[in-house]
Amino acid sequence: MPDDITTFFDRILDVFSDGIYISDRFGKTIKVNDMYEKLTGLKKENLLGRYVKELETEGVYDIAINPLVVKTGKPQTSLQNTSTGRKVILNGHPVFDHNGEVAYVITFVRDVTVLSQLKEQVSYQAELIEKYHREARYLRTRNHTNTIIENPKMRNLMELLKRIAVTDSTVLILGDTGVGKDVFATHIHQYSLRRDEPFFKINCATIPESLIESELFGYEPGAFSGASTKGKPGYFEMADKGTLFLDEIGELPLPMQAKLLRVLQDQEVMRIGSTKVKKVDVRFIAATNRNLEESVQKGTFRSDLYYRLRVAVLELPPLRERKEEIIPFIDFFLDKFNTKYRKKIDFSPEVKKLLQEYRWPGNVREMENLIQGLVVTQDKAMIEIEDLPNYLLNNKEMQEKLQLANVINTEEQSLGEIMEGFEKSVLEKALASHKSVAKVAKALKVDRSTIFRKLKKYGIIQ
Ligand SMILES: Nc1ncnc2c1ncn2[C@@H]1O[C@H](COP(=O)(O)OP(=O)(O)OP(=O)(O)O)[C@@H](O)[C@H]1O
Ligand SMILES: [Mg+2]
Incomplete structure (x- = not known):
């Protein structure tokens, strides 16, 4: 007996790579193809002849779009998760009779699981690209030509830096706030064989304690509540083949110090929630303005980590011990901010002299901020002593020096x-x-x- 048209029609539906579900205007299930079964995990025999509303009440469907298509006479779309764990997009279309009324609703079901996985991957890649951009911007602001080195001690340190840079050894940079530790850290990377690989900086003092571990080690999907569903690599992984600069290492909480030590020794990391160990190849630079020896004695810094970091040390002297550099720094920052703010401001010889005598507790950063402030706020071409902020003149030491100069x-x-x-x-x-x-x-x-x-x-x- 030859196949009738309905049987052929069924087979035609089974050829489609989308799931197909057809119901009449009352919501009764008329046809379901093979792909629909596959995507939803539901069986034809359990669906045919059943009403959409019933199936919805029984929880077989989370939302049925057929009633809406019938009601509005317009196509409808909805995104659903199926019991098989897939993400599907439903497109319901009305099919009209000769009176222009909806006779059937045909719904196409398309698997978008892979698509949404791709989307997550793309957004993860975008995040990574943004991180690299940030890093590139950071590096661009620091090149060799805009670093002032005008003092014998600093020249020696720079020579030492170049020798250390190529060895791949861990480096500890010490020095008061604002002396140029960040500047030196980037130079180490730039003079190293890793210069074309990533350079990442992480400030141990500014990341909340609860987030440090996930920032450094990364995590697997669903490792903890609030974690992104896609998981995330940590800085140790991102800096693979490159350099990781751990700024303010003295602020790292003790439990993290133990974990960091293990990474330094084994060059292996394990994401939170993972059981897989991953090899990484990272060059570490650490910096702090703390006296780590004191922290070790107080028990706030692990001695084993301290000794491990002390392999190569660069200790930057405070600005007041680099008197020869003060005038070059003044000229450098005046030039920088005059260019930036389109001004032509200079300092009188008295001001320059005074700044050479000042203690500079905030070191180079303090000088940079002072000069920026003056260039921004002053209109005269020549800055005199009386234009300087009071705190520069109001301390006793400065008064004495000024008196002596006035003599x-x-x-x-x-x-x-x-x-x-x-x-x-x-x-x-x-x-x-x-x-x-x-x-x-x-x-x-x-x-x-x-x-x-x-x-x-x-x-x-x-
Ligand atoms: N030798 C230098 N030449 C040019 N600019 C410098 C030099 N040293 C420091 N600076 C500038 O001074 C500012 C402070 O330097 P940097 O951020 O490196 O200090 P730091 O020691 O890391 O300070 P902190 O301890 O607060 O982190 C920066 O804007 C930096 O560009
Ligand atoms: Mg710094």
Whole structure:
């Protein structure tokens, strides 16, 4: 007996690579193809002749779009998760009778699981690209030409840096806040054989303690509540073949110190929630403005990690110990900010002199901020002492230095006056530190009565 048209029609439906589901205007299931069974895990015999509403009530479907198609006479779309764990997109279309009424609803079911996996992968890649961009921007702001090295100690350190850079050894950079630890860290990477590989920086002080582990090690999908469903690589993995700069290492919580030590020794990492160990090839640079030896004694820093990090140390001196660099730095930052803000501001010789004497507790960063502030706020071409912020002048040490500088005024004073002024300030200082006339006399190798007479003459004592 030849096959009738309905049987052929069924076979035709089975050829489609989309799932197909046809119901009449009352929601009764008329046809279901093979692919539909496969995608949804539902059996034809359990569906044919059944009503969509019933199936929805029984929980077979989460939302049925057929009633909406019948009601509106318009195509409808919906995204659903099937009991087989797949993500499908439903496209329901009305089929009209000769009166223009909806007679049937045909729904195409397309598997988008792979698509949504691809989408997640794409967004993960986009995140990675953004991270690389950030890193590139960071590196671009630091090249060799804009680093000031004008002091013998700093030149030696730079030579040492170049020697260390090519060895791949872990480097510990020490120094007060703002001395240039970040600058030196990027130089290490740039002078190393890894210069074309990634350079990542992570600040151990600014990442919340609860997030440090996942930032460093990454995690597997669903490793903890709130974790992204796609999982995430940590910095150890991302910096593979490149350099990882652990800034403010002194702030790393103790449990993480133990984990970091293991990574340093074995060059192996395991994502949170994973059982698989992954080999990584990372060069580590650590920096801190803390005295780690003290932290070790206090028990806030592991001694084994400290010794492991101490393989090669670069200790950057504070700016006040690099007096030769102060003028070059002033010129460098004036140039930088004049260009940036289209100005032509300069400092008077007195201001430059004063800045050479200042203590610079915030080091290079403090100088950079000071000069930026002045260039932005001042309109005059020449900055004088009175234009400087008060804190620069208001400390005792600065006052003394200024007094001493004022003593030497070759325009209006005779040599005798200059020498007297100088003598006066020497005596004031000596008395302040030695406290008694006898001790001052001994220190300055002058007899007591002479000192006494001079102190009276200058009005230092009554
Ligand atoms: N030798 C240098 N030449 C040019 N600019 C420098 C130099 N040293 C430091 N700077 C600039 O001074 C600022 C502070 O430097 P950096 O961030 O490297 O200090 P740091 O030691 O890392 O400070 P912190 O301890 O606060 O992290 C930066 O803007 C940096 O570009
Ligand atoms: Mg820094």
